[in-house]
Amino acid sequence: xxSGIFKDISFSQKEITQIESKFEKLTLKKGDTLLNAGKTVNxxxxxxxxxxxxxxxxxxxxxxxxxxxxxxxxxxxxxAFFTSSKAIMTIDCIQDASVCxxxxxxxxxxxIEIPRLETFFRKKMEGxxxxxxxxxxxxxxxxxxxxxxxxxxxxxxxxxxxxxYHIASYLGVTTETLSRVRxxxxxx
Amino acid sequence: xxSGIFKDISFSQKEITQIESKFEKLTLKKGDTLLNAGKTVNxxxxxxxxxxxxxxxxxxxxxxxxxxxxxxxxxxxxxAFFTSSKAIMTIDCIQDASVCxxxxxxxxxxxIEIPRLETFFRKKMEGxxxxxxxxxxxxxxxxxxxxxxxxxxxxxxxxxxxxxYHIASYLGVTTETLSRVRxxxxxx
DNA sequence: CGCGACGTTGATTTGCCTCAACGATTGTGG
DNA sequence: CCACAATCGTTGAGGCAAATCAACGTCGCG
Numbered sequence: 001x002x003s004g005i006f007k008d009i010s011f012s013q014k015e016i017t018q019i020e021s022k023f024e025k026l027t028l029k030k031g032d033t034l035l036n037a038g039k040t041v042n043x044x045x046x047x048x049x050x051x052x053x054x055x056x057x058x059x060x061x062x063x064x065x066x067x068x069x070x071x072x073x074x075x076x077x078x079x080a081f082f083t084s085s086k087a088i089m090t091i092d093c094i095q096d097a098s099v100c101x102x103x104x105x106x107x108x109x110x111x112i113e114i115p116r117l118e119t120f121f122r123k124k125m126e127g128x129x130x131x132x133x134x135x136x137x138x139x140x141x142x143x144x145x146x147x148x149x150x151x152x153x154x155x156x157x158x159x160x161x162x163x164x165y166h167i168a169s170y171l172g173v174t175t176e177t178l179s180r181v182r183x184x185x186x187x188x
Numbered sequence: 189x190x191s192g193i194f195k196d197i198s199f200s201q202k203e204i205t206q207i208e209s210k211f212e213k214l215t216l217k218k219g220d221t222l223l224n225a226g227k228t229v230n231x232x233x234x235x236x237x238x239x240x241x242x243x244x245x246x247x248x249x250x251x252x253x254x255x256x257x258x259x260x261x262x263x264x265x266x267x268a269f270f271t272s273s274k275a276i277m278t279i280d281c282i283q284d285a286s287v288c289x290x291x292x293x294x295x296x297x298x299x300i301e302i303p304r305l306e307t308f309f310r311k312k313m314e315g316x317x318x319x320x321x322x323x324x325x326x327x328x329x330x331x332x333x334x335x336x337x338x339x340x341x342x343x344x345x346x347x348x349x350x351x352x353y354h355i356a357s358y359l360g361v362t363t364e365t366l367s368r369v370r371x372x373x374x375x376x
Numbered sequence: 377c378g379c380g381a382c383g384t385t386g387a388t389t390t391g392c393c394t395c396a397a398c399g400a401t402t403g404t405g406g
Numbered sequence: 407c408c409a410c411a412a413t414c415g416t417t418g419a420g421g422c423a424a425a426t427c428a429a430c431g432t433c434g435c436g
Contacts (some may be wrong), residue, residue: 056325056328056329058329058330062329064325064328064329066321066324066325066328078314078317078318078321079317079318079321079322082311082314082315082317082318083314083315083318088325111307115303115306118303118306118307118310119299119306121310122306122309122310122313123270125310125313125314125317126266126270126271126313127270127271128317129266129267129270129313129316129317129320130266130267130270130271132317132320132321132324133254133266133267133320134267135324136254136320136323136324136327137244137252137254137276137277139324139327139328139360140244140252140254140327140360141244141246141250141252142246143391144391144392163413163414163415164414164415165414165415172327172328173392173393174392174393174394175414175415175416176392176393176394176415176416176417177391177392177393178415179415179416179417180392180416180417182415182416183416183417331423332423332424351381351382351383352382352383353382353383361424361425362424362425362426363382363383363384364383364384364385364424364425364426365423365424365425366383367383367384367385368384368385368424370383370384371384371385
């Protein structure tokens, strides 16, 4: 069922059964909201198929995409999930999706029952941490053109699943600017 | 000696001795480099006193400060530390400092000897992760004026320890722009 | 004292945003 | 199956915020 989740590490059949019993499968249609800003965040989600986005809505009602998630990725408002505070971000589905969710409580109890799972998630978190750090570096040091090129080469699979205005939001520019940048890149 | 490090969690005297034996104390002068871009990263560092900065140097030889660290903070090029790759950032001392370092190898062995330590660092990592996420949101959604105000109110202790051009680098603007922003804020 | 480090101010340029209009494509109901 | 609307991307004109380039005031220190 959730075969992709723990492919990086080997667990016994008993452990896998134990872990899988805590997961719940959800089916989402394009446009469905998985998690709303302002709500308590009790779950994290693993994507089996489809595409989702996490975004932040600012004071001017503009939304800013923080991350995309496709097959085999995890997603949540982790800030809220970790600190047991209210979500500041919203997650919705931008391409029909199948996801599996697990609650924070179940997560913590699994950590105690299966310590290797904590190691697994620590390493996963380390990878996500590194990704965020790279994004901050890119934000600070790259031009819009460079940011777009980096995005395309770093996430070729995601690029196929999302609209250009989603990419613009992720990069922090308007759709017009992205359009002009794309034009220049093609001309070269 | 490294009293501040584990104040959030209680360990036995034996465990503390075990942990402390893996740490090594270093004294740094302003301008000293702790970690160089391009080198392998084998340690992470805990700050007892003083102030350090992690920064990235881009193609145009401009540097971009990714984070500051003062008393009780941890610092390293975590991306390189976690993935065992070469550092892409440099860390140096901007105010005379005392730090304690621990190697990655010792860290991993301590995780096995004292599982609660892994929980401790996982939670620390979760906090840092949340911080980075907030920074990305700020970068995408705030004006320069707002970013500066947020910085000052979020890190009042750091603001006292660093030059304005360090803050400008952290915010991703020139010193001239920061100067003008500061002027406008005072006038109000 | 004289020098370098730091911050400020002004003039000009540049990149992006905003507003507006308009093709192209997709989807939908008659 | 076609007509029409909605969605999406593109293009142009004008304005604004920040970068750039340059000069200068101030402070601390050898």
